[in-house]
């Protein structure tokens with residue numbers, strides 16, 4: 001073990017004792033797209049003893065430009081991302097334990113999925129899931145590291161419940177449905193993934209080796225194209241925060257802000273936000289026009305893309321045709337409408 005990790009052990013912040021701590025650590029990564037796969041590779045190479053990776057998607061050719069763990073073969077075989085990731089990670093480090101879980105994380109399974117892990121890393125692509133992670137981690141007093149990247153922009157912060165502000169202290173409410181850009185609508189370049197993942201995984205190494213003084217204690221924002229880097233210092237948690245101040249974990253409740261998804265007819269799933277929204281369909285049509293065939297009238301917008309037909313209504317409800325799998329429909333909705 002010492003030889004494999006010798007350069008890391010030589011590093012002052014880690015040393016032999018730190019390496020021992022890493023090999024006894026259990027880390028959970030939600031999402032195995034560009035960010036999640038990058039976190040997984042770094043932490044597997046660093047010798048984290050146990051990695052649990054959770055994701056609901058399959059590898060596609062459009063992923064290969066930035067999701068560095070995956071190959072053309074994985075995309076041809078449409079392997080679940082966590083399975084393709086585990087196969088590759090085993091080749092990189094056969095000495096650690098990797099648990100790959102194909103699942104759509106939601107209020108009913110998040111607490112079980114988090115059980116037994118010391119630290120949670122965000123590799124998801126939507127705010128809905130991040131609020132859920134925030135609720136679950138604050139409730140169980142588990143440190144988690146938020147990270148997001150789209151276009152050439154990214155952000156990250158490390159959340160230690162009761163010690164630092166939580167995600168909801170900083171972003172009080174979910175952005176309106178359809179307002180946030182996604183990698184599908186705004187594109188993304190790989191270097192911003194590397195930057196955000198580098199900060200998240202470095203923070204993870206600090207947390208796991210108990211180097212808490214070295215944490216950056218800020219909301220970090222980067223734009224690798226505009227050459228803009230910001231570090232917004234974070235202070236105390238907000239006492240009025242619904243999550244960490246009032247301990248009201250509404251995203252963990254079944255009837256909360258979570259999207260409901262129900263099978264409707266043959267090969268179609270309806271997705272509906274619990275709070276009605278008012279979508280600007282013309283604006284959404286503009287974002288989607290280069291991705292597939294878009295038709296729009298006063299009441300609805302229809303997008304044909306990747307073998308699915310997505311019909312979006314002004315109240316943000318949508319019907320995804322071409323699948324009878326709820327997780328797939330939620331994923332299509334998150335990518336093309338954005339949550």
Ligand SMILES: [Zn+2]
Nearest residue numbers: 166169241244
């Ligand atoms: Zn808070």
